Amino acid sequence: MTTHTHPHTHQHYLHIHEHDLASTHHHPATYPLLSIRDLSVRFTQYERGLRQITLETVSSLSLSVDVGEVLAVVGASGSGKSLLAQAILGILPANARISGKMTFQGQELTAQRQQQLRGREIAFVPQSVDYLDPLMKVGRQVQGVRNSRQQQQAVFERYGLAPFVAHLYPFQLSGGMLRRVLIACAVIEDVSLIIADEPTPGLSHAAALEVMRHFRELADEGRAVLIITHDINLAFDVADSIAVFYAGTIFEHAPMADFIAGPDALRHPYTKALYRALPKHGFKPHPGTQPYAGALPAGCLYAKRCEWSTPECEQGTIEMRALRGGMVRCIHAL
Amino acid sequence: MRFNVQENSGKSDGLCPEESRRAEPFEPMRTPSPVAATSILKLVNIRFSYRGGDPILRDVTLTVTSQERVGIIGPSGCGKSTLAKVITGFEMPQEGQVLVDGQVLPRRGFRPVQLIYQHPELAVNPHWQLGKTLAEAGDFPQKMLNKMGIDPAWLSRWPNELSGGELQRFCVARALGAQTRFVVADEITTMLDVITQAQLWEFLLDVCNRHNKGLIIITHDHNLARRICTRISHFDDLSSATDITGRNATAHTPLHELRE
Numbered sequence: 002m003t004t005h006t007h008p009h010t011h012q013h014y015l016h017i018h019e020h021d022l023a024s025t026h027h028h029p030a031t032y033p034l035l036s037i038r039d040l041s042v043r044f045t046q047y048e049r050g051l052r053q054i055t056l057e058t059v060s061s062l063s064l065s066v067d068v069g070e071v072l073a074v075v076g077a078s079g080s081g082k083s084l085l086a087q088a089i090l091g092i093l094p095a096n097a098r099i100s101g102k103m104t105f106q107g108q109e110l111t112a113q114r115q116q117q118l119r120g121r122e123i124a125f126v127p128q129s130v131d132y133l134d135p136l137m138k139v140g141r142q143v144q145g146v147r148n149s150r151q152q153q154q155a156v157f158e159r160y161g162l163a164p165f166v167a168h169l170y171p172f173q174l175s176g177g178m179l180r181r182v183l184i185a186c187a188v189i190e191d192v193s194l195i196i197a198d199e200p201t202p203g204l205s206h207a208a209a210l211e212v213m214r215h216f217r218e219l220a221d222e223g224r225a226v227l228i229i230t231h232d233i234n235l236a237f238d239v240a241d242s243i244a245v246f247y248a249g250t251i252f253e254h255a256p257m258a259d260f261i262a263g264p265d266a267l268r269h270p271y272t273k274a275l276y277r278a279l280p281k282h283g284f285k286p287h288p289g290t291q292p293y294a295g296a297l298p299a300g301c302l303y304a305k306r307c308e309w310s311t312p313e314c315e316q317g318t319i320e321m322r323a324l325r326g327g328m329v330r331c332i333h334a335l
Numbered sequence: 336m337r338f339n340v341q342e343n344s345g346k347s348d349g350l351c352p353e354e355s356r357r358a359e360p361f362e363p364m365r366t367p368s369p370v371a372a373t374s375i376l377k378l379v380n381i382r383f384s385y386r387g388g389d390p391i392l393r394d395v396t397l398t399v400t401s402q403e404r405v406g407i408i409g410p411s412g413c414g415k416s417t418l419a420k421v422i423t424g425f426e427m428p429q430e431g432q433v434l435v436d437g438q439v440l441p442r443r444g445f446r447p448v449q450l451i452y453q454h455p456e457l458a459v460n461p462h463w464q465l466g467k468t469l470a471e472a473g474d475f476p477q478k479m480l481n482k483m484g485i486d487p488a489w490l491s492r493w494p495n496e497l498s499g500g501e502l503q504r505f506c507v508a509r510a511l512g513a514q515t516r517f518v519v520a521d522e523i524t525t526m527l528d529v530i531t532q533a534q535l536w537e538f539l540l541d542v543c544n545r546h547n548k549g550l551i552i553i554t555h556d557h558n559l560a561r562r563i564c565t566r567i568s569h570f571d572d573l574s575s576a577t578d579i580t581g582r583n584a585t586a587h588t589p590l591h592e593l594r595e
């Protein structure tokens with residue numbers, strides 16, 4: 002195992018504290034690198050019979066990540082997590098409507114800034130290898146237009162890609178090598194934020210862990226890393242904090258130590274149920290299902306399944322708030 | 336031999352000894368109780384390749400009884416999903432046989448060995464409301480649907496209106512008809528959140544236990560396999576496996592190594 006300063010330092014508690022305060026402009030020096038407040042992404046669709054409906058696929062999502070940290074956003078596949086990555090990078094489909102506030106290095110992340118920063122300050126590691134050009138040798142793809150041959154060779158060496166690999170086409174590489182090429186593409190520039198969307202599909206646990214450790218290293222060198230994944234076990238191995246994604250929003254953002262400590266340390270009833278449902282912690286199924294993006298209830302998205310639910314829960318928006326060194330979107334969490 | 340077979344502690348709760356000692360509460364899995372007669376699934380010297388390519392499966396032999404829950408663990412690309420298709424009769428091997436109680440799999444009609452896939456959205460007809468998909472597979476009592484967490488309103492929905500976890504409930508229910516003797520579950524909960532995963536397994540294990548249906552669980556998740564399987568087969572490359580039955584297994588990999 003590579004050595005790294007693993008998770009549980011006090012500093013990480015502080016970062017999670019701050020993300021609620023990011024919009025208050027009192028202490029510019031303490032802004033986290035990336036802060037997202039109340040992000041919503043909506044799509045307008047035509048249903049059968051041409052009735053127009055609006056799908057809210059991301060709703061009032063808040064989170065933050067700072068340099069030196071690995072943040073894992075964990076949630077079921079198909080629940081809209083990828084849209085979060087696309088929203089930060091500014092590559093959402095044209096029919097998406099976005100609201101809320103994102104800041105990067107303390108300044109608002111406008112569409113124009115996203116375009117300037119993409120690839121230079123903010124890098125993307127996609128889930129799909131379709132992001133590679135099948136007809137271009139991988140060495141040239143990694144080098145890109147702004148970097149030198151030496152830089153390409155250095156980054157290949159770093160990720161254990163032999164020099165001859167530069168002359169191969171994507172289809173000639175194994176799944177694990179392709180993953181490393183995608184990371185190499187992202188980090189050849191000295192970026193400060195890396196967004197990785199399901200970066201380990203189809204890899205064995207050992208190979209996936211290897212990829213995750215590369216992300217850990219990149220964070221330890223002073224970058225911020227945001228990993229979107231459905232696999233909470235992978236998050237356990239390298240992340241400093243986990244943000245729990247549910248039906249298009251974040252219910253809880255907590256330091257890794259709390260996920261290790263168990264349900265009492267966690268805040269949101271869903272996160273507690275999630276912990277108890279893990280095969281290694283009881284495998285206890287909590288009843289109910291996530292609401293469908295076209296039929297989100299008013300108030301708390303968890304109210305139907307929640308054992309703590311009261312009438313207030315179903316009225317108005319439930320705000321994300323700071324609690325015990327983490328963030329939670331629940332009015333009754335203690 | 337590049338695989339190892341591990342009897343999963345032999346305890347009815349399906350936990351490894353190390354986990355059983357831990358103080359935390361868990362709900363023990365019920366032991367299989369024979370209701371229907373016990374069936375035996377046998378794969379005999381299976382050899383399979385796609386269109387004259389290199390063999391994906393070579394000399395694979397496997398025996399599972401309907402009282403077992405056998406886990407097959409390995410990375411993707413090692414031939415597990417091909418094995419699942421061969422066991423369930425969706426692909427015909429070039430050599431060898433798949434036998435259920437001594438009979439070759441029927442060519443048409445109901446399949447006694449049912450396959451559940453990782454991607455339910457690809458396994459249901461997108462142009463049918465879900466009630467029709469379910470009705471095609473047989474009669475399902477309301478009680479069963481309730482236990483499965485299938486909301487009656489979903490029966491009139493279209494597949495693209497439900498999440499993967501909701502659709503997978505239909506696929507699981509549909510595979511559990513009265514004639515089913517074995518179920519092959521190919522990474523069926525990999526893409527779901529852990530609560531949905533626990534819900535689906537609770538139901539599937541319960542039905543299989545009560546109605547004496549055997550389970551072959553293909554997964555890359557060791558924690559899951561250790562939780563639910565009575566026996567685990569671990570391999571890197573099926574094409575070089577000669578026997579994954581466990582009957583003759585001599586090499587027992589310690590569980591802590593299996594977890595690496």
Ligand code: SF4
Pocket residue numbers: 270271301302303304305307308309310311314319330331332333334
């Ligand atoms: S806000 Fe209410 S319904 Fe929502 S999680 Fe908290 S207690 Fe449960």
